[in-house]
Amino acid sequence: MKAVCKRSSLAEALGVITAGVPAQAPTPVARDVLISVDHEGLRLESTDLTIFSEVKVLEIKEAVSGEALTPIACIAGLVHELDKEFITIEREEGQFGLSISSGNDEFKIIGHDPGDFPSSPETTQCAGFEVESAVLAEAIRLVAFAASKDPSRRQLMGVAFVAEGAKAYFVASDGKRLAEYVVATAERADKRREGILPLAAVEAIAKLLPLDNGQVSIKIDPDLQQAVVSHERGRVLCRLIEGQMPDYVSLIPSEFATTVEGSARELLAAVRKAAVLTTRDNAFVRLEYGDGAFSVHVSSKETGSGVVPVDNVTVSGDPIVVNFAVQYLSDGLRVMGDTVVRLGLQKSDGAAVVHGGRAFRYAFMPVRPRGADDEV
Amino acid sequence: MAPWILHLDFDAFFASVEQLRNPRLSGRPIAVGRGVVASASYEARASGIRAGMACARALRLCPRLVIVPPRGEIYRAVSEEAFELCRSYAPSVETYLDEADLDLTGTERLHGGHAGAARRIQAAIAKQTGLTVSAGLGANRMIAALAAKAAKPRGLGLIPHGDEEAFVARLPIEKLPGIGPARARALRKLNIAFAADLRGLERHMLADLFGAAGLVLFERCRGRDIGPCRRSEFPRAVSRQTDLAGLETNPDVLEARLRSLVEDAGRALRRLGLVCRTAAVTIEYLDGIRAAASHGLAEGARLDDTLFEAALCAYRRARRRAAAPRGLRVALHRLAPDTGTVQPTLDDRGDRALARHALMDAQDAVRNRFGGGALLSGRTFLLRTLELRPSGAP
Numbered sequence: 001m002k003a004v005c006k007r008s009s010l011a012e013a014l015g016v017i018t019a020g021v022p023a024q025a026p027t028p029v030a031r032d033v034l035i036s037v038d039h040e041g042l043r044l045e046s047t048d049l050t051i052f053s054e055v056k057v058l059e060i061k062e063a064v065s066g067e068a069l070t071p072i073a074c075i076a077g078l079v080h081e082l083d084k085e086f087i088t089i090e091r092e093e094g095q096f097g098l099s100i101s102s103g104n105d106e107f108k109i110i111g112h113d114p115g116d117f118p119s120s121p122e123t124t125q126c127a128g129f130e131v132e133s134a135v136l137a138e139a140i141r142l143v144a145f146a147a148s149k150d151p152s153r154r155q156l157m158g159v160a161f162v163a164e165g166a167k168a169y170f171v172a173s174d175g176k177r178l179a180e181y182v183v184a185t186a187e188r189a190d191k192r193r194e195g196i197l198p199l200a201a202v203e204a205i206a207k208l209l210p211l212d213n214g215q216v217s218i219k220i221d222p223d224l225q226q227a228v229v230s231h232e233r234g235r236v237l238c239r240l241i242e243g244q245m246p247d248y249v250s251l252i253p254s255e256f257a258t259t260v261e262g263s264a265r266e267l268l269a270a271v272r273k274a275a276v277l278t279t280r281d282n283a284f285v286r287l288e289y290g291d292g293a294f295s296v297h298v299s300s301k302e303t304g305s306g307v308v309p310v311d312n313v314t315v316s317g318d319p320i321v322v323n324f325a326v327q328y329l330s331d332g333l334r335v336m337g338d339t340v341v342r343l344g345l346q347k348s349d350g351a352a353v354v355h356g357g358r359a360f361r362y363a364f365m366p367v368r369p370r371g372a373d374d375e376v
Numbered sequence: 377m378a379p380w381i382l383h384l385d386f387d388a389f390f391a392s393v394e395q396l397r398n399p400r401l402s403g404r405p406i407a408v409g410r411g412v413v414a415s416a417s418y419e420a421r422a423s424g425i426r427a428g429m430a431c432a433r434a435l436r437l438c439p440r441l442v443i444v445p446p447r448g449e450i451y452r453a454v455s456e457e458a459f460e461l462c463r464s465y466a467p468s469v470e471t472y473l474d475e476a477d478l479d480l481t482g483t484e485r486l487h488g489g490h491a492g493a494a495r496r497i498q499a500a501i502a503k504q505t506g507l508t509v510s511a512g513l514g515a516n517r518m519i520a521a522l523a524a525k526a527a528k529p530r531g532l533g534l535i536p537h538g539d540e541e542a543f544v545a546r547l548p549i550e551k552l553p554g555i556g557p558a559r560a561r562a563l564r565k566l567n568i569a570f571a572a573d574l575r576g577l578e579r580h581m582l583a584d585l586f587g588a589a590g591l592v593l594f595e596r597c598r599g600r601d602i603g604p605c606r607r608s609e610f611p612r613a614v615s616r617q618t619d620l621a622g623l624e625t626n627p628d629v630l631e632a633r634l635r636s637l638v639e640d641a642g643r644a645l646r647r648l649g650l651v652c653r654t655a656a657v658t659i660e661y662l663d664g665i666r667a668a669a670s671h672g673l674a675e676g677a678r679l680d681d682t683l684f685e686a687a688l689c690a691y692r693r694a695r696r697r698a699a700a701p702r703g704l705r706v707a708l709h710r711l712a713p714d715t716g717t718v719q720p721t722l723d724d725r726g727d728r729a730l731a732r733h734a735l736m737d738a739q740d741a742v743r744n745r746f747g748g749g750a751l752l753s754g755r756t757f758l759l760r761t762l763e764l765r766p767s768g769a770p
Contacts, residue, residue, distance in 0.1 A: 150674040152685065174674075175721045248722045282715050325719060349725045367717045368726040370733050 001035070001066020001091045003042045006059040007079060007102065010087055014076045016234065017046040017053045019204040033072045034117040035089060035098075037063045043234075045117070046072060051201045052120045055208060055234030066091060067114035070098045074109045120237060124226050126193075128219035129163040130186040133231060136216050137209040139170040139181040140202055142335050142360055147199050148174035155243035159202045161220055161227065162194040168218070171249060177328050177364035178248045179335075186215065195220040196245055197227050201238035205229045208236060252363045253351055256344030258289050258320040262313030264336035264356070267343070270308040271333065274298040275326045277306050283326045284367050287345065290319040320345050323367040324352065332362035378537055380490050382478040383512040383520035384462070384497065386455070387529040389474035390415035393454055394444045396506050406442045407434055414446055418529060448617050456611070456644050458501045458509075465497055471611060477517050494532050515540055518553055518601035525551075540599025545572035552596050554589055571597040614648070616641045617705035622662040625700045628758060634691050635755040637706040638684045640748065643740055645683075645708055651676030653710035655686035659694050660703040669694035675719065676712050679736050680753070683708065 017033060030048035037043075042057040068091040075098075079087065084103035091098050096111035131139075140159065148156035153175060162169040166188045170181045197205075208231055209216065219228045220240070228237045260267070274285045274296045286297040294315045299305040322345055332354040333341065342355040354362040386392065390408035395401045395417060405420035407413045413434050416425045423438035431443055451473060459471045465487070466478035478497075480490050487493035494511045501509050512524030514535040522544070523533030535543050544552070550560045552571055562585065568574050574582075574597040582590030595601065616637040624630060634657070645652060656670035671689040673682070687706050718733060720726030742751050752760055 148674070152689065173722070175723075176719055178722060246723060251722050280712070282713075284715070284717065323717075349720070349727070351722060351725075363722065365720045365722060365726070367719055368730065370716050370718055370730060 001037050001068055002062065002064035002089070003035075003037050003057075003060055004062040004086055004088045005042055005057050006061075007082060007085060007087045009057050009059040011076075011079050013044050013055045013057045013234075014072070014079060016055045016204060016207040017044050018072055018076055019053070019200070019207045029116065029118060031071050031073065032069050032112060032117065033075060034114060035068045035070065037067075038065050045120075047118060047120070048200075049118065050239045051198070051204060052237040053204045053208075053234070054120070054236075058233075061086060062088075068098050069096070069112040069114045069117050070109055075100065078107055078109070121226070122224070123228055123237065124219050124221035124224050126219055126221045126223075127190055128217050128228075129168055129189050129193075130215045130217050131168055131183055133209040133214045133216045135183050136218075136229075137206060139168075139183060140206045140209075142181045142356075143170050143172040143179040144199065144202050144206070145172075145331055145335065146174060146177050146179035146362070147172040147202075150174065155196060155241055155245055158196040158198045158241045160194060160196045160245050161218060162192070163189040163218070163220070164192045165189065169249075171245065173245060173248050175246075175248075177332075177362070178252065179332070179362045180249060180252075180360070182359050193220045193222070195222060195225075195227050195240040196243075197238055198241055201227070201236055204236045208234050248363075251351070252353060252361060253344070253346060256317065256353070257347055258315065258317035258345045260287075260289070260294060260313050260315050260343040260345065261340065262310070263338065264333045264341045264354075265338050266312055267310060267341070268330055268333040270296045270310045271326065271330050273308045274306055275330070277303045278326055279303060284323050285326055285329065286321060286323050288321050289315050289317075289345075290321075317345075320347065322347070322352070323369075324364070325367055328364040332364060335362075336360070377482050379515055380480045380483075381514060381517050381520040382466070382480050382490065382494050382497070383514075383517065383524045384459075384476045384478070384501070384509045385512075385521070385524045385528070386458075386474040387508045387510055388415055388417050388421075389455075389507070390446060390451055391417035391420070391444075392507050393451055394447075397450070401442060401444070404442055405438050405440055406444055407431065408444050408446050410445050445619065447619065452615060453640070453644065454505055454507070456614070456648070458505050458507070460647065461500050461504060462497060465493060475521075477520065480513075491532065491534055494534075498530070498532065515599075516601035518596060519543065519599060521553070522547065522551065542599075544597060544599040545570065545575075547571045549574060552593065554593055554596060559586060559589075611648070611711065613707045613709045613711065614641050614644045614650070614652070615705060615707035616644075617658075617703055619703050620701050622700045622702045625698065629762065630695075630701070630704070631688065631691070632755050632758045633704055634687060634706065635680075635684050635753060636759060637704065638687045639680050639753065639756065641706050641708050642678070642680045642683050643743060643748070645711070646678055646714075646736070646740055647744075648711075649714050650711045651678045651714045652683070652708035653677070653712070654708070655683055655690055656707045656709055657687055657690040657694050658703075658705040658707070659691070659701045660705070661697065661699050662702045663699075665697075667694040667696060670709070672710075676714070678714055679732055681732075684755075 034045040042060050045054045078100055082102040087102045089100055096113055098109050098111045100107045144159055156174055160171040166185055168183050168185050172179050214232055217230045225240045227240055277298045277300055279302055282300050288295050288297055294310050294313055296308045336356045339356055344353045351363045351365050391406050406417045407420050408415045409431055411431055413427055413429045415427055420441055425434045425437055435441055455473055459476045462469050462476055462478050466480055468479040470477045490513050494513055498509055498511055508530040510524045510528040510531055512520040512533040514520040514523050515537050519535050519540050523535050527533035549555050549563050579594045582594045618633055653673050653676055654670050658668040660666050669690040671686040673686050677683055718726050718729045720729055739751055
């Protein structure tokens with residue numbers, strides 16, 4: 001097996017397949033990458049037995065068919081450090097080791113029998129839906145941050161992909177907040193299909209999606225407990241997270257006591273200013289609207305207090321005082337970038353919602369004091 | 377502003393706790409330890425028994441000696457209860473298992489004199505726990521600790537400002553913190569027996585002899601100590617452990633024991649006004665092998681159910697052997713002040729969470745008033761039924 005390819009293309013491909021590999025892989029095979037060269041070109045594959053990632057390396061100069069299996073860390077490290085434009089990967093007949101050379105640099109790295117690499121599981125034949133790759137990348141960027149990181153709530157440690165009618169919904173939640181992005185699909189789905197893809201797989205998918213506007217096919221098969229996301233450059237196949245995400249979407253309110261409309265960046269800047277005086281253990285800010293003025297307040301016994309008036313916003317509705325965790329509030333504003341958002345607020349016990357256009361909703365709960373006092 | 381540090385040191389702590397809990401041991405020579413004496417009562421000390429001595433030798437010295445196995449979880453609970461009192465007297469308190477340093481600097485007007493405050497704290501601890509503490513007041517932590525040692529048992533030693541050098545000068549070098557048996561031997565070979573003698577050595581000579589520790593000794597033999605009280609408002613961990621003697625393998629009973637430990641630790645956590653982000657479990661087996669695991673929490677927790685869920689995850693990861701454990705320990709780490717707030721979930725709006733916290737506080741109030749056994753959770757009720765079961769019954 002031999003391939004001469006552009007270093008940057010190989011590095012990009014390795015970036016995709018390492019995204020799905022846990023830092024401390026539980027099985028030896030998850031630490032390896034399968035390198036295959038055939039008539040279709042150079043292809044890299046990795047798996048931790050729950051997520052299979054496969055990606056093509058573009059810009060190959062020379063290719064001789066064959067396969068090699070080698071540790072991802074070694075090859076990724078070398079490709080990162082080598083500085084010449086092209087890299088040659090070669091495996092001699094009858095040996096598992098791999099030669100990697102670039103310019104005058106030459107390395108021989110350990111290899112394993114390519115036959116040890118598990119074959120990818122049976123792939124679902126169910127009907128899927130298609131969206132533009134840039135749209136899917138945007139959907140993942142907008143919702144994945146809200147997924148739970150708590151291992152005791154496994155069904156929330158992923159992003160739900162739902163296809164219904166001519167729309168696809170991408171939803172992530174940790175139980176206390178929820179982000180939802182709705183996109184139009186190329187065709188109507190024959191029936192509702194949904195599955196929760198683990199965050200590691202979602203991360204691999206995000207890296208797979210190029211910035212140009214190709215189509216991505218998404219197939220979700222609850223019977224096989226499998227999702228396959230394919231693009232002309234590669235594919236990610238994963239086991240779905242078992243269980244169902246609670247129906248939090250139906251709990252998102254549509255009516256609010258107070259509505260604030262303004263630039264997400266300016267609102268975020270005000271929250272960040274106030275957050276300077278919060279501490280890790282007391283990371284709350286208070287949003288207040290009264291006497292026609294909207295402001296962000298902070299108060300901490302350890303650091304002090306402050307008020308940040310926010311002028312360039314349009315506020316309508318009742319006067320309100322409500323407390324939020326800085327992280328929950330700022331995460332929703334940060335992903336919106338420069339766009340104008342509508343922040344719907346309810347009295348202290350109801351969810352607040354950030355609306356970004358018609359497609360994006362981010363609901364999050366305010367902080368409630370345990371005592372009778374309304375101030376945190 | 378002149379610095380004033382109050383050092384508190386329980387008198388024969390472990391032994392006193394055992395005598396307090398078991399009146400039959402009161403007035404008798406007892407030692408707490410397993411193989412080696414960890415603490416000896418004053419009655420035992422009269423026979424020459426000291427901490428660090430082998431139990432066999434202690435028994436030869438005092439055949440009437442009663443040796444009690446140590447119960448760390450009880451000593452820790454007593455110590456936490458006592459030192460919690462200290463936090464209302466001083467803005468900065470640093471606590472250890474049987475010692476505490478209180479920074480009383482600037483509190484003269486509040487307490488009406490440091491000696492009076494020290495006596496009030498000693499009396500309050502005695503009233504609360506039934507145990508006596510010795511106290512020392514001085515310009516720094518070392519002087520306060522040495523004054524407390526000199527005033528043992530149950531006394532109060534006060535070293536006025538300016539007398540530190542004279543007070544330290546007459547102490548044997550072994551009494552200075554930082555001088556163990558090896559360093560003492562090295563110094564005695566140089567004919568240095570007292571702190572005053574140590575002052576004859578130049579700074580660089582001490583540095584040559586003991587490295588960086590020598591520079592610290594140069595200051596200490598002059599009555600100076602640079603270490604301030606750490607502004608630690610709360611302990612690094614709250615832990616509880618139990619001795620199972622390697623007799624229990626029933627998973628339900630072991631998990632009930634775990635729950636009981638978590639409930640004890642959780643109550644202490646809430647009493648200190650803290651939340652924790654990690655629960656760690658250590659299982660010790662009869663062959664000395666220890667297995668430990670921890671489970672992190674996404675946000676600070678204070679409810680028993682949440683703490684138990686985390687501890688159970690850690691316990692199930694740590695429990696890889698079928699053998700009966702000798703001991704079980706739960707430690708709550710990554711502590712932070714309780715902010716008194718709840719982050720509700722989308723489907724709850726916070727009402728259920730608030731109710732759970734209110735219920736927990738009510739349970740604590742009942743247990744604080746009527747004892748830990750006044751209210752039992754479903755899981756720990758199993759332990760009560762085992763205690764009531766006649767011996768030999770299935």
